[in-house]
Amino acid sequence: MIAPDRPRRSALYLPASNAKALAKARTLPADVIILDLEDAVAPEAKAQARAAALAAVREGGFGSREVVIRANGLDTPWGAGDLAAIAGSGADAVLVPKVTTPDDVIACERALAGAPGTLQLWAMIETCGAVARLDAIAALAAITRLSLWVMGTNDLAKEMRARLTPERTAFLPVLTLAVCAARSHGVAVLDGVCNEFRDLAAFRAEAEQGLLFGFDGKTVIHPDQIGPCNEVFSPSAAELDWARAVIAAFALPDNAGKGAIRVEGKMAELLHLDQARRLIAVAENIAAA
Numbered sequence: 001m002i003a004p005d006r007p008r009r010s011a012l013y014l015p016a017s018n019a020k021a022l023a024k025a026r027t028l029p030a031d032v033i034i035l036d037l038e039d040a041v042a043p044e045a046k047a048q049a050r051a052a053a054l055a056a057v058r059e060g061g062f063g064s065r066e067v068v069i070r071a072n073g074l075d076t077p078w079g080a081g082d083l084a085a086i087a088g089s090g091a092d093a094v095l096v097p098k099v100t101t102p103d104d105v106i107a108c109e110r111a112l113a114g115a116p117g118t119l120q121l122w123a124m125i126e127t128c129g130a131v132a133r134l135d136a137i138a139a140l141a142a143i144t145r146l147s148l149w150v151m152g153t154n155d156l157a158k159e160m161r162a163r164l165t166p167e168r169t170a171f172l173p174v175l176t177l178a179v180c181a182a183r184s185h186g187v188a189v190l191d192g193v194c195n196e197f198r199d200l201a202a203f204r205a206e207a208e209q210g211l212l213f214g215f216d217g218k219t220v221i222h223p224d225q226i227g228p229c230n231e232v233f234s235p236s237a238a239e240l241d242w243a244r245a246v247i248a249a250f251a252l253p254d255n256a257g258k259g260a261i262r263v264e265g266k267m268a269e270l271l272h273l274d275q276a277r278r279l280i281a282v283a284e285n286i287a288a289a
Helices: 019-025 043-059 079-087 102-111 134-142 153-160 169-184 200-213 223-232 237-250 270-288
Strands: 010-015 032-036 066-070 093-096 120-125 146-151 188-191 217-220 260-263 266-269
Touching: 010 019, 010 223, 019 043, 032 043, 043 066, 043 079, 079 093, 079 102, 093 102, 093 146, 102 120, 102 134, 120 134, 134 146, 134 169, 146 169, 153 169, 169 188, 169 200, 188 200, 200 217, 200 223, 217 223, 237 260, 237 266, 237 270, 266 270
Parallel strands: 010 032, 010 217, 032 066, 066 093, 093 120, 120 146, 146 188, 188 217
Antiparallel strands: 260 266
């Protein structure tokens, strides 16, 4: 499967039925391109969108970007056909909406039984029922293709009848629980979209909040959001300097076998060494991409 530190700072949704958007996506600096067959596509255009998504993946030209197809739910008239088509599409992953129970993951796994082992299963966490089962859903990553979650805060707000304010106050417990459950089972996790695509200051504030919570990156709905999203979820120069200093200090012969040392006037423990190594790896993967 894909290394967990693969850059996924920005994941751009675009309707698979929009040929112009598909062409532009190949030139954008998003780490992930999500070809949407679900919310962004009207019922009468579902078949056309599916065919367009498959053709786009076959055509390629996306470079190092991960290409993901978001299917319709299995409980819809198009879901089973979407998964059957995506299974042999060559996409990097299939994103399934409204995953609510472990059984939903198992059903998707069975539907993808004939797909190559490299096809990942990504799940939208966007229902109240999923919140009560986060650990059980994440645990299935050990025996299925499940490798990443995407938070669906808009749909969750609808189900909760909650207000999605800039501070996202009503969703803070859910975001925390989702990150904890994902991390405990090695599942990557992306923050939900910010609807304020014209207000980049508001977007940046929400992205920084997502970074604070520990998300790997964020889903975006407009190309203008990609730049600030990549900036927020990339290690800063100061963070990298500190990481290199920690690694260098622990490598000194005088510090061999020590669990805690002083680095530039601050205490650093072995857990900080692990964090430093991961941060350097993330930066190197971003540079390579």
